Each structure stands twice: as structure tokens, then as C-alpha cells.
Amino acid sequence: MEGTSDFTLVTRKPCFGLPTACPNCLPAYIYLKLSHLPFQLAFNSTFPDSEELPYFENGTYVAYNNEDGGVIEKLKKDGIVNLDSQLQSLPEYISLKALIVSWLQEALTYEIWVGTEGISASKIYYSDLPWVISKVLFYKQTYLAKNRLGLTKENAERREKLIYKRASEAYEALSTRLGEQKFLFEDRPSSLDAFFLSHILFTIQVLPETSVLRSKLLEHSNLVRYAEKLKSEFIEASSSSPSPPLHSFPSSFSGKGSKPKSKPKAEKTEEEKKFKKRARFFLAAQFLAVVIYVSVMGGVSSDDMEYEDDD
Amino acid sequence: MEGDQDTSDFTLVTRKPCFGLPTACPNCLPAYIYLKLSHLPFQLAFNSTFPDSEELPYFESGTYVAYNNEDGGVIEKLKKDGIVNLDSQLHSLPEYISLKALIVSWLQEALTYEIWVGTEGISASKIYYSDLPWVISKVLFYKQTYLAKNRLGLTKENAERREKLIYKRASEAYEALSTRLGEQKFLFEDRPSSLDAFFLSHILFTIQVLPETSVLRSKLLEHSNLVKYAEKLKSEFIEASSSSPSPPLHSFPSSFSGKSSKPKSKPKAEKTEEEKKFKKRARFFLAAQFLAVVIYVSVMGGVSSDEMEYEDDD
Numbered sequence: 001m002e003g004t005s006d007f008t009l010v011t012r013k014p015c016f017g018l019p020t021a022c023p024n025c026l027p028a029y030i031y032l033k034l035s036h037l038p039f040q041l042a043f044n045s046t047f048p049d050s051e052e053l054p055y056f057e058n059g060t061y062v063a064y065n066n067e068d069g070g071v072i073e074k075l076k077k078d079g080i081v082n083l084d085s086q087l088q089s090l091p092e093y094i095s096l097k098a099l100i101v102s103w104l105q106e107a108l109t110y111e112i113w114v115g116t117e118g119i120s121a122s123k124i125y126y127s128d129l130p131w132v133i134s135k136v137l138f139y140k141q142t143y144l145a146k147n148r149l150g151l152t153k154e155n156a157e158r159r160e161k162l163i164y165k166r167a168s169e170a171y172e173a174l175s176t177r178l179g180e181q182k183f184l185f186e187d188r189p190s191s192l193d194a195f196f197l198s199h200i201l202f203t204i205q206v207l208p209e210t211s212v213l214r215s216k217l218l219e220h221s222n223l224v225r226y227a228e229k230l231k232s233e234f235i236e237a238s239s240s241s242p243s244p245p246l247h248s249f250p251s252s253f254s255g256k257g258s259k260p261k262s263k264p265k266a267e268k269t270e271e272e273k274k275f276k277k278r279a280r281f282f283l284a285a286q287f288l289a290v291v292i293y294v295s296v297m298g299g300v301s302s303d304d305m306e307y308e309d310d311d
Numbered sequence: 312m313e314g315d316q317d318t319s320d321f322t323l324v325t326r327k328p329c330f331g332l333p334t335a336c337p338n339c340l341p342a343y344i345y346l347k348l349s350h351l352p353f354q355l356a357f358n359s360t361f362p363d364s365e366e367l368p369y370f371e372s373g374t375y376v377a378y379n380n381e382d383g384g385v386i387e388k389l390k391k392d393g394i395v396n397l398d399s400q401l402h403s404l405p406e407y408i409s410l411k412a413l414i415v416s417w418l419q420e421a422l423t424y425e426i427w428v429g430t431e432g433i434s435a436s437k438i439y440y441s442d443l444p445w446v447i448s449k450v451l452f453y454k455q456t457y458l459a460k461n462r463l464g465l466t467k468e469n470a471e472r473r474e475k476l477i478y479k480r481a482s483e484a485y486e487a488l489s490t491r492l493g494e495q496k497f498l499f500e501d502r503p504s505s506l507d508a509f510f511l512s513h514i515l516f517t518i519q520v521l522p523e524t525s526v527l528r529s530k531l532l533e534h535s536n537l538v539k540y541a542e543k544l545k546s547e548f549i550e551a552s553s554s555s556p557s558p559p560l561h562s563f564p565s566s567f568s569g570k571s572s573k574p575k576s577k578p579k580a581e582k583t584e585e586e587k588k589f590k591k592r593a594r595f596f597l598a599a600q601f602l603a604v605v606i607y608v609s610v611m612g613g614v615s616s617d618e619m620e621y622e623d624d625d
Contacts, residue, residue: 095409
């Protein structure tokens with residue numbers, strides 16, 4: 001097949017032992033791996049808020065994530081690769097999809113931006129930006145996420161309970177449905193495996209050990225095994241440095257770093273120092289600007305007083 | 312059941328009826344239907360004071376109250392507190408859980424979208440704000456529309472795309488539920504469950520309340536077995552006790568087409584009177600506000616040109 005070297009998936013950069021640390025990009029990556037379509041992986045960190053990522057290129061053809069229901073849907077519709085061809089009108093397929101892309105995705109969104117206080121979010125989206133800008137963007141995204149989840153001060157606790165309850169029920173249903181099968185549907189991979197595997201890997205490898213959602217997932221050992229098998233067969237078969245098995249992942253922050261992690265850590269410390277210097281400079285400049293502004297405005301409103309003093 | 316002597320104490324408080332439904336509020340209707348499916352005798356009472364209130368519907372029995380904004384909703388609370396539980400052997404089945412996701416997430420989102428955005432809020436005003444002065448109801452309506460758009464993740468930029476996705480998911484949900492249901496009476500074997508309550512509420516609302524131009528409504532009407540399912544349950548459980556049955560669902564082209572049934576002409580006469588009163592009040596409010604704005608602007612304008620006036624006077 002000529003032109004295979006032209007298939008490129010552009011995602012956010014890797015982290016936490018995952019080929020891409022962005023929860024929106026990972027399903028597309030896994031989908032392509034499950035379909036055995038050869039492709040290159042490229043990274044783009046310029047726009048943390050961009051809804052275009054991930055996107056898929058092949059020569060002049062581009063499939064952005066914010067078109068037509070997402071990259072995976074577009075790849076199916078445009079005939080690039082369709083793993084769901086005989087499944088998508090089955091009631092089980094449709095209802096399991098709702099569990100995964102609504103209930104589990106909401107729970108993950110909640111956990112990233114609110115439940116774990118955004119510890120992971122900063123690393124995924126903002127680690128390349130100056131500290132001040134990243135803080136601003138982080139607060140903006142947290143605000144948007146809370147709106148999206150319908151959270152208000154008044155109902156926050158209630159909504160959290162409901163979100164976790166639905167996630168638990170979804171894990172139950174999927175665990176019962178899956179049993180010891182290799183894929184969710186018979187012996188063939190589908191886009192639902194891509195979405196679900198992405199959710200599991202993200203929840204175990206990225207969320208901290210204190211995460212409620214992560215603990216709920218780990219209660220279902222068959223789901224962990226499902227993810228491990230698919231990960232080693234499809235995702236790591238082509239990578240040189242395999243990460244530790246999922247069940248040995250207590251926490252991303254526990255210091256039991258595997259090889260791929262110690263290198264990025266050294267880089268980060270250097271970058272962190274540079275950014276912290278810049279951040280201090282920014283803060284000082286802003287503080288100065290505020291002080292100047294206040295004194296000027298204060299001066300204007302007491303103009304009358306000053307005239308009298310001078311005269 | 313213990314407390315048979317207390318049956319007269321079971322009261323469900325909802326928003327008022329409209330559109331031929333016992334309650335026109337899409338959050339209240341499932342609880343009503345759930346109680347009807349369970350054959351628990353109860354009284355229905357109405358509360359129109361707080362259009363934004365998340366407490367409605369609530370269920371009372373003596374000193375026991377179950378508000379909708381506690382513990383996952385009135386129906387969940389009725390199950391948990393042992394009042395009536397239709398889901399006792401179902402709720403850990405994968406099919407139950409996944410169908411629930413279809414109904415309470417995909418279909419509910421589609422209905423929320425259709426009420427507040429897709430049909431430009433025509434129905435919303437009637438359900439929530441028909442008792443309020445026009446100005447206040449407009450303000451509340453815009454506030455709720457804004458909140459609904461946030462909730463659905465709609466922005467100017469992605470509005471078209473999100474709408475497509477919302478309708479697509481609703482279509483797929485209707486497909487799945489239609490295939491799953493076939494010609495059965497209930498979603499699960501021969502027994503009613505809370506999912507029937509949620510789903511029936513969605514269907515009745517979509518057919519009877521949304522206008523004929525509604526995209527969501529047209530998609531639903533493509534599945535005749537879903538319409539039949541709703542008709543059967545409606546006549547058996549909801550109208551068995553009511554004196555004036557409404558027309559069958561398949562003859563409901565539109566709530567606004569003028570083929571009104573008896574219950575509608577009476578509220579219409581009342582509304583015209585109230586509307587006139589409220590429009591008078593609204594005009595008065597508007598005039599008062601305009602006056603206030605004019606006064607404020609002239610006062611503030613006066614303050615900033617104080618210096619000029621001093622020079623002129625001197």
C-alpha cells in the first residue's frame with residue numbers, strides 16, 4: 001500500500017507512560033492500533049484549548065476531532081478504517097457506547113478537573129507554558145468543565161455522588177458483560193474497545209492513587225486484565241521500552257518510576273526552573289503594573305485636593 | 312403493605328398540568344408515572360412558586376419528605392427508603408444499566424436541548440413561567456436557557472456540531488430501544504420498572520408538548536412500536552383513573568394545531584385574562600425601568616460635568 005507512510009495522527013504529547021497523555025487523543029491512537037493500520041505519531045503542544053486535536057492526516061486529507069462527531073467517527077465514515085461495520089445498529093453496542101462515552105467520560109472529566117484538583121490536568125495540557133498563563137488557562141478550563149457537568153456550589157456534593165455512582169454502575173455492567181473475553185464484542189475489536197481501553201489506561205496510569213474513580217475501577221480485576229492484555233498486544237508490541245504491568249501501578253507519583261519516566265523527570269526539573277524564574281519575573285512585572293495603575297487612578301480622583309494644596 | 316391507613320397521606324407535589332399531561336414538567340412526570348406503574352395510591356398537588364426550584368417534584372407522607380434534589384432524585388429515594396421499588400431484581404443487570412444510560416443521559420440531553428434551544432423555548436415558557444409577570448418570566452427564561460446551553464457544552468462556535476451529535480445520539484437511542492422493546496409491554500419482561508417510567512415520560516413529553524416542527528419529535532415518530540408502547544401504558548396506567556381521556560398519541564400532530572381537546576379550551580380563556588393583566592403590569596414595569604435609567608444617566612452625567620457648570624456659574 002503506497003502512501004502508508006502518509007498516515008499521521010497528531011496528538012498531545014506523551015506522559016505518564018502513555019503514548020499520548022490527552023484523554024481525547026488516546027482513543028484515536030488505540031483505535032488505529034487495534035485496526036493494525038500503520039501510521040506515524042506526531043505531537044502538537046501549541047494550543048491546550050484546541051478542540052481540533054487529535055487530527056489525522058493523509059496527504060491532503062485531514063480529519064479534525066471537532067468535525068463530524070470526532071476523529072474515529074470520521075475515519076469510519078470516510079472509509080479509512082471501520083471496526084464497527086456490523087455492530088453499530090445492535091442495541092447492546094449503542095447502549096454500551098452510552099455508558100462509556102457519557103457516564104465514564106463524565107466521571108473522568110470530573111475526576112481530572114475537580115475530583116483530583118487538577119493535578120494531572122496541568123501536566124497534560126500546560127506543562128510547556130509559562131506558569132502564569134497555564135494557571136489562567138487551567139482556571140478557565142476548570143470553570144468550563146464545572147459548567148459542563150452542571151456543578152454549582154449548592155449541588156456540588158450531590159452531583160459528585162451521582163457521577164461516581166453512575167461510574168460504579170458502568171464499571172459493574174461492563175465488567176459483567178466482558179467476563180474474560182478479549183474484546184467487548186465477540187472476538188473482534190471495535191471502537192468501543194478503543195474508548196474503554198483509553199479510559200482504563202488513563203484512570204490507572206494518570207490519576208493519582210487517592211482518586212475515588214481509580215479505586216472504583218481497580219475493584220474489577222477482570223477489567224484491569226482486559227486492559228493489560230490489549231495494551232501489551234496492541235500498544236507495546238511496537239514500542240521499545242514496555243512500561244510495568246497495570247496491576248503494579250499503585251500511583252504515578254509514588255516514585256517507583258520506570259525507565260521511561262526518569263528521563264522526562266530530569267528534563268522537567270530543568271524546564272521547571274526556567275519557568276519558575278520566568279514566572280517570578282512575570283509576577284513582579286504584574287505587581288508593578290498594578291501598583292502604578294492604582295497610584296495613577298488614585299491621583300486622578302484626588303486632583304481637586306491637589307489643586308487646592310498647590311494653590 | 313404497612314400504612315394502608317396512611318394511603319391518603321401519600322402526596323406527590325409537581326408543577327401544574329398542561330398539554331394534556333397530568334404534569335407538564337419533564338422532571339416531575341417520571342415520578343408521577345413511576346407511582347402509577349406501582350399502583351401506589353397517592354394524591355397529586357401542584358406548586359408553581361419556584362420555576363427554578365430543583366426540589367420539585369417531592370413526595371410527602373406525614374412527616375416524610377423526599378425531595379428531587381436529594382439522593383439522586385425522588386424515584387431513587389422511593390426505592391432506597393422502601394416506599395416502592397420496581398427495580399429490585401433488575402438494577403444490577405448490564406442491560407438495565409446500559410439502557411438507563413441511554414434514557415437518562417442521551418434522551419434526556421436531547422429533550423433538554425429541544426426544549427430550550429431546538430424549539431426556541433416555546434414550550435418552556437408555558438411549563439415554567441406562565442404564572443409570572445412577563446418581564447420576570449423573560450429574565451428567568453433567558454437565565455435557564457443560558458444554563459442549559461452551558462450544561463450541554465454549547466458555544467457559538469460548536470453549536471451546529473453539538474446539535475448534530477445530540478440528535479444523532481437520540482436517533483441511535485430510539486433505534487436501540489425500539490429494537491430492544493419489539494412488541495413487549497414493558498422494557499423488562501412483563502414487569503414495569505423505573506426505566507419504563509423515565510422512557511414513557513420522555514415519549515409523552517416529546518409527542519404532546521414539543522411542536523410539530525421539532526426534529527426530535529419527528530425522529531421519535533419514525534418508530535411506531537415506541538408510540539404504541541406509550542399509548543398502551545398511558546391508557547392502562549395514567550388514564551384509567553382520569554375522567555377525561557385525551558386523544559390517542561398517534562393523532563397528536565401538534566399541540567398547537569388548534570385540534571384542541573376539551574381540557575385545553577378552559578385554560579385558554581383564563582390565560583387570556585391573565586395575559587392582559589400581566590401585559591399591563593409588564594408595560595408599567597418597562598416604563599418605570601426606562602424612567603429609572605433616564606434619571607440615573609442624567610444624574611451621573613451631571614456629576615461628571617460639575618466642573619464645567621462651576622465655570623459657567625462663576
